[in-house]
Amino acid sequence: MDIPRIFTVTESAHRIHNPFTPEKLATLGAVLRLEPGTRVLDLGSGSGEMLCTWARDYGITGVGVDMSRLFSAQAKRRAEELGVDDRVEFIHGDAAGYVAAEKAGVAACLGATWIGGGVAGTIELLAKSLLPEGILLIGEPYWRQLPPTEEVAGECLAGSISDFLMLPELVGSFGELGYDVVEMVLADQEGWDRYEAAKWLTMRRWLAENPGDDFAKEVRVLLTSEPRRHVTYTREYLGWGVFALMAR
Known part of the structure; x- marks a missing residue:
């Protein structure tokens, strides 16, 4: 069980696998008013930065689940590095x-709502692990401006324009599912730059270290095209945020 290899190449140096900066991640923990001992479940936990830094800074405990072998191993090392490996656990598995088994005060899925077949299904899944009056966290893209064509949407790595909503519609959709939006923290263009641009140096160094790898041609194509694609499309059209929800 693992994720496609391209992600373990391009994001191998990432601590955060979404457009949040460390400052945004810290802000999210602060605005949730986390109490020491709060249990957090993170589905699609990546390299574990949210659970590890929140355990260090806010005293939470928790479990992260991710299907990437590399990222799960990085998460465990990060927990040891920050001295919180007794408070957080990382499971390599399908989220x-x-x-x-033990319900959480916060249940999160930041940027991997495919695990539930979309936002609605992921909310339904997370709710099964949540304590009464607990908080759900959903990290999801939205359109900053509506793409003029399906081709432009594709350049934003969306399957179609209909894959994402504008921000007002996305926020409204949570109410239609029976949830109050009680907080939100939105990424900005700097966050997108940190997420996307960090891949380019990683790819360049990987190519230098693996010139004979069968995968090198695909990585070279991406490194050639991604900087221009990002500044032309993703940076201008696509937003991303984390929305804190409580059932009505």
């Missing part, structure tokens, strides 16, 4: 359908 789709995962229900925690």
Whole structure:
């Protein structure tokens, strides 16, 4: 069980696998008013930066689940580095359908709502692991401005324009599912730059170290095209945010 290789190449140096900066991640923890001992479940936990830094800064405990072998191993090392490996656990496994044995005060999926077949299904999945009056966290893209064509949407790595909503519609959709939006923290263009541009140096160094790898041609194509694609499309059209929800 693992994610496609391209992600373990391009994001191998990332600590955060979404457009949040460390400052935004810290802000999210602060605005949630986390109490020491709060249990957090993170489905699609990547390299574990949210759980590890929140355990260090806010005293939470928790479990992260991710299907990437590399990222799961990095998460465990990060927990040891920050001295919180006694408070957070990382499981290499499929987050789709995962229900925690012990319910959490916060259940999160930041940028991997495919695990539930979309936002609605992911909210339904997370709710199964949540304590009464607990908080759900959904990290999801939205359109900053509507793409004029399906081709432009594709350049933003969307399957179609209909894959994402504008921000007002996305926020409204949570109410239609029976949830109050009680907080939100939005990424900005700097966050997108940190997420996307960091891949380019990683790819360049990987190519230098692996010139004979069968995968090198695909990585070279990406490194050639991605900087221009990002500044032309993703940076201008696509937003991303984390929305804190409580059931009505």
